[in-house]
Amino acid sequence: MRQLFKTFKVAFKAINKNRSRSLLTVLGIIIGVGAVIMTISAGEGANKQVQDQISGLGTNLLMIYTKMEHRGGTHVRLGRPIDKKDFDILQKNSVWISKLSPLVNIGAQAVGPNGYKSTVVYGVNHEYFDILSRELFSGDYFKEEDVKLANKVCVIGETTREELFVDLDPIGRQIRLDKIPFTVVGLLKEEGQGAMGQDQDDIILAPYTTIQDRLIGHRRGYDMIMASAINENTVSDAKIEASELLRESHKIRDFEKDDFDITTQVELQEITGNITGILTILLGAIASISLIVGGIGIMNIMLVSVTERTREIGTRLAIGARESDILTQFLIEAVVLSLAGGILGTVLGIVGNHIIYKLTNFYIPTAPYSIMIGFGFAALVGIAFGYFPARKAAKLNPIDALRYE
Amino acid sequence: MAAKKVIETKKLSKVFKNGEIEVHALTDINILIEDGEFVAIMGASGSGKSTLLNILGCLDKPSDGEYFLDGVFVNNLNKNQLAAIRNQKIGFIFQSYNLLPRTTALENVELPLVYNRTGEFLNPSEHAKKALEKVGLGNRIYHKTNQLSGGEQQRVAIARALVNNPALILSDEATGNLDSKASIEVADLFVKLNDLGKTILMITHESDIAQFAKRLIYLRDGRVLTDELIKNRSTKESAIRELGLTE
Numbered sequence: 001m002r003q004l005f006k007t008f009k010v011a012f013k014a015i016n017k018n019r020s021r022s023l024l025t026v027l028g029i030i031i032g033v034g035a036v037i038m039t040i041s042a043g044e045g046a047n048k049q050v051q052d053q054i055s056g057l058g059t060n061l062l063m064i065y066t067k068m069e070h071r072g073g074t075h076v077r078l079g080r081p082i083d084k085k086d087f088d089i090l091q092k093n094s095v096w097i098s099k100l101s102p103l104v105n106i107g108a109q110a111v112g113p114n115g116y117k118s119t120v121v122y123g124v125n126h127e128y129f130d131i132l133s134r135e136l137f138s139g140d141y142f143k144e145e146d147v148k149l150a151n152k153v154c155v156i157g158e159t160t161r162e163e164l165f166v167d168l169d170p171i172g173r174q175i176r177l178d179k180i181p182f183t184v185v186g187l188l189k190e191e192g193q194g195a196m197g198q199d200q201d202d203i204i205l206a207p208y209t210t211i212q213d214r215l216i217g218h219r220r221g222y223d224m225i226m227a228s229a230i231n232e233n234t235v236s237d238a239k240i241e242a243s244e245l246l247r248e249s250h251k252i253r254d255f256e257k258d259d260f261d262i263t264t265q266v267e268l269q270e271i272t273g274n275i276t277g278i279l280t281i282l283l284g285a286i287a288s289i290s291l292i293v294g295g296i297g298i299m300n301i302m303l304v305s306v307t308e309r310t311r312e313i314g315t316r317l318a319i320g321a322r323e324s325d326i327l328t329q330f331l332i333e334a335v336v337l338s339l340a341g342g343i344l345g346t347v348l349g350i351v352g353n354h355i356i357y358k359l360t361n362f363y364i365p366t367a368p369y370s371i372m373i374g375f376g377f378a379a380l381v382g383i384a385f386g387y388f389p390a391r392k393a394a395k396l397n398p399i400d401a402l403r404y405e
Numbered sequence: 406m407a408a409k410k411v412i413e414t415k416k417l418s419k420v421f422k423n424g425e426i427e428v429h430a431l432t433d434i435n436i437l438i439e440d441g442e443f444v445a446i447m448g449a450s451g452s453g454k455s456t457l458l459n460i461l462g463c464l465d466k467p468s469d470g471e472y473f474l475d476g477v478f479v480n481n482l483n484k485n486q487l488a489a490i491r492n493q494k495i496g497f498i499f500q501s502y503n504l505l506p507r508t509t510a511l512e513n514v515e516l517p518l519v520y521n522r523t524g525e526f527l528n529p530s531e532h533a534k535k536a537l538e539k540v541g542l543g544n545r546i547y548h549k550t551n552q553l554s555g556g557e558q559q560r561v562a563i564a565r566a567l568v569n570n571p572a573l574i575l576s577d578e579a580t581g582n583l584d585s586k587a588s589i590e591v592a593d594l595f596v597k598l599n600d601l602g603k604t605i606l607m608i609t610h611e612s613d614i615a616q617f618a619k620r621l622i623y624l625r626d627g628r629v630l631t632d633e634l635i636k637n638r639s640t641k642e643s644a645i646r647e648l649g650l651t652e
Contacts, residue, residue, distance in 0.1 A: 006519050017507050315503040318464060319565070320492020320520040322485050399464050402499060 011332035026341040028294025033345025033374040035287035040370035043280025079259025081221030096238035101128035112164025123211030139186035150209035155186035157201035295381030302389035314401025327394035334386020342378030408439035417470035443599040445615035448624035475572040496566025500578035536564040556587030593641040
């Protein structure tokens with residue numbers, strides 16, 4: 001133990017004697033560790049943002065839709081579509097679901113006083129706004145009565161307003177959806193980009209009954225039922241319950257598979273979490289390449305250092321150093337160098353994250369585990385790339401080394 | 406009471422094999438050196454001086470024959486044991502000093518104690534200071550090696566060879582890099598250390614330096630040619646006088 005301490009002292013002295021060279025050697029590690037910390041933190045930050053946006057949709061959300069299958073390049077529906085009967089059963093019998101809305105959609109040409117666009121129109125009921133927690137900027141939502149009477153009213157998003165109205169106030173004005181006039185009753189508050197990158201303000205919402213009657217032409221089935229569970233903790237109960245109710249409604253026998261899918265908010269978060277997780281690993285892996293390059297730099301310098309200090313090593317061996325003493329000395333030098341690089345690199349990473357935040361407003365919390373990864377990797381690189389030169393030093397023949405010129 | 410045997414070799418041989426060719430560097434060397442002796446080994450280059458020094462210094466092993474250092478049978482020791490022997494029983498002095506660059510005299514002299522595992526030298530810097538005082542560098546302990554003259558550097562190296570209180574001091578052409586005056590100083594230092602009881606074995610090819618020793622072994626072609634006591638030993642004064650005549 002005392003011997004090891006002495007060896008540490010010897011290694012520190014050697015590093016101290018070659019200060020500028022040591023610093024240059026360490027630069028590779030500094031940049032490597034800094035890069036690892038910054039990329040992993042950036043990945044984590046992006047993940048957090050996506051997750052926040054998904055939870056912004058409402059964490060109690062359930063989406064129930066007909067199962068589709070790819071067959072010969074087209075989507076083919078399996079089994080019965082979700083329809084009004086399913087909706088009624090869920091509404092009447094479900095304990096864990098508090099709100100429900102059908103969803104139908106159809107492409108339509110929307111024409112406003114100052115512009116037009118091809119878009120998708122969504123038919124929903126009055127509870128949709130609650131389920132997805134969409135708030136109003138002005139005007140009002142359409143009411144239960146509008147849905148019942150299939151009134152020609154709609155609520156639009158900011159992007160749609162801008163394209164169809166430009167600078168006019170849309171409330172009370174008409175737009176035409178495939179030539180059918182709808183009165184705009186409400187304008188939604190801006191939401192920005194959704195979790196998947198779509199514009200959540202590029203939207204036209206109308207009573208689903210109206211859309212079915214006027215645009216689709218029949219009232220057979222919905223594309224989806226959106227529902228919200230009573231609270232976050234009952235989402236999985238709500239899912240099981242809805243699944244049982246629908247199996248019964250669809251007369252699916254025990255050995256048959258569901259002909260519908262239920263996706264919950266939590267699952268959506270898991271999926272996107274997986275995607276961004278993979279992205280983070282990928283970024284981190286690319287950054288670690290720079291660490292390996294840094295390690296090679298250390299190996300290179302240590303090899304030069306061993307050659308340069310051949311005589312010193314010979315002297316040490318002659319006056320009683322064991323091979324293991326020399327090995328440890330050089331190994332410690334390499335590890336100390338890379339750990340010093342690790343510390344400085346961590347500082348660089350944290351400062352870098354802060355600078356990015358200042359410049360772009362993209363907040364990156366430095367992930368603590370990224371520091372551990374960066375640091376651990378640096379130590380590993382030090383040992384791995386320090387071992388070869390250290391071994392070379394320890395295996396020197398003292399007789400030759402003493403007379404090395 | 407018979408004096409302690411510091412070095413005893415019996416039929417020591419060393420053969421280097423270079424492919425098909427065998428080179429007999431040393432053949433049947435029998436040397437006995439007792440405690441308190443001051444022996445010079447001379448010989449032309451290729452006579453086996455360095456090979457003998459490497460073996461006596463436990464840096465190399467003989468091909469044949471036996472070697473006892475301070476009562477220890479060296480032939481059977483493994484690498485770590487040899488390292489320990491070198492550390493505890495031998496003080497090396499080299500032609501080119503072999504000091505650590507940009508390092509103080511004190512740290513250089515402490516170096517053997519860094520590798521000493523016996524726990525005998527708990528205060529290395531105290532021992533190092535004493536050793537430096539013995540070689541007359543008490544006022545230079547914090548000088549770095551590059552701030553010292555050649556003669557001073559060699560004296561630091563001698564202090565380093567003394568610091569572990571070895572049974573034997575081995576000098577390999579210690580004066581080879583020094584001018585005449587500095588060489589005489591170093592040789593005189595050896596004489597003084599020998600007077601204090603140190604056993605010294607010195608390899609040299611300068612006969613005037615060899616004349617400072619008490620006994621001279623002359624090697625030729627890997628064998629001991631002569632081994633006799635020196636009758637008319639040089640002293641610092643006589644050597645300087647001689648130096649004056651030649652100038």
